[in-house]
Amino acid sequence: MTTPDQLLQALQDEIEQNTYGKHPAELYEPIRYIMSLSGKRLRPLMTLMAAALYTDEWRKALKPAQAVEVFHNFTLMHDDIMDCAPLRRGQPTVHEKWNANIAILSGDVMLVRAYDLLLEVDGDRLKRVIKRFNETAAAVCEGQQLDMNFETRWDVTEAEYLNMIRLKTSVLLGFALELGGIVAGADEEATTLLYEAGVSMGIGFQLKDDLLDVYGDPAKFGKQVGGDIIANKKTFLLIEALERAEDSAKTELDKWVSEKEFDKEEKVKAVTAIYDSLKIRTFTEQKITEHFDKGFDCLERLQAEPARKEPLLSFVHQLVEREN
């Protein structure tokens, strides 16, 4: 039996070997750069773990798994331009280190390279994989566009928010698991369950991100607690609070989100107090549990040898428990 650590090592080796292209250097160097910034390789690891559920030949999922990681990093490269983000994982973003034109064009080639990696899927499964990849990629772009649209809207509903994070982040986790299943020859029922497990887990992870930003343990969180509050980011918590606040809480919340000049610490404290008064924390925790439960339920129902399922389940449990 292969351990998750062995899968991760094989994946890292595979990723390090890929040069993506040579000339002109301006086009390919940014790809190697963003791929080398230490990510958790969560998505491709999920592909490998899903493949290892059904076959010992999980190595044939290495290149398709890498396609998911390359695609994910392509979206980061382009999103960072759109969000004018100066840093990615503590390092300068590509458009800062080089320029926006290079980040656009390098990203475009990355998307092409993701398709190159998918070509390693066996002939009779290739069409299905690319069709599903296309659906996923379009959904991720739709999610990014909705997220940008939400920036200037103050009437985003819970349902709209959940749909946005499903598109922007969760469907790719779903596809990552599904892809491993398809490559390993799992049947339709299994690949559907893998996809649904990934999507539900993904929604849970994003909601937990939103929660940790406010209620995370500063010692474990790694980022500034309250960063989303300071930036007026439309998280699940803010959207719930905007929907629920009445009377003085509403006046207070409206004041804080429209204030241009403020003391950061004071704003975080005040908005957190409003969240507390509206029981947003408990409600968000319930929603997170709901989505994680749905995800685990899908994994439980998956037909696979218990000994093979165990590593995937314990890996997902670890992700669910994380506090950063």
Place this chain on the structure above:
Amino acid sequence: MTTPDQLLQALQDEIEQNTYGKHPAELYEPIRYIMSLSGKRLRPLMTLMAAALYTDEWRKALKPAQAVEVFHNFTLMHDDIMDCAPLRRGQPTVHEKWNANIAILSGDVMLVRAYDLLLEVDGDRLKRVIKRFNETAAAVCEGQQLDMNFETRWDVTEAEYLNMIRLKTSVLLGFALELGGIVAGADEEATTLLYEAGVSMGIGFQLKDDLLDVYGDPAKFGKQVGGDIIANKKTFLLIEALERAEDSAKTELDKWVSEKEFDKEEKVKAVTAIYDSLKIRTFTEQKITEHFDKGFDCLERLQAEPARKEPLLSFVHQLVEREN
């Protein structure tokens, strides 16, 4: 026998039917917009004509042909951002009409949609088509990067320039023809000849574009004659002149390309006179003929029924003769 006009009509109908997606509108409306700006549909038409060389079922090449057109327009959408171009075919560019973020993201989805259209290729040919498409798409990005690199360089050689235009514009024409052949089941020899014909013709067309900018008939050209000279655009003519000019011609040319303030008409006249003195026109015309001849030679060698070859040959002859 199907006429080129019938092929073009079928293509236009097919393109008009494609909505690319629905929600959010900001993502898909720009795709419909750029696809509706009247283009000549040159590339997809070449795919259909190549398919019609070998089969009456050229309709099965309609969606793959459209993939080429969607890809081409994706590159225009992203190139226009990079070049800060305000207009495309006389209409506002996508980043001007909407904004740069929308042009980035809409372009990304367009590239995904191009792959969707390629999925219509029969199973056993799909892998080969996507592999060749990927190689072509990466080459086009490489060409665009080289073109941007050339903007700040004054020592670009003829060989570097020819390589750049081969990548940026010609390989897609080559792929357009090759794709038609592959979809129609042509053999390896034929698809190679189709590709090479397209690449050679493409280089010829680009060189002719460069030539017409300076020596085109103002009544037929449609654009301002001398636009490239005014903008110091590194065309084949300028690169040759920079390589060949000596003594007073060199001093004069260097003065004009480094001048920040100048009378446009005077600059066009003076630089054209330098080109004349260096016999750049004749040399460029020879190069154009050389590449067109190579292209026609490939088409001549193509094994196909003469009656089927005739429409393609006369179509390409028309393109070669055009003066705008």
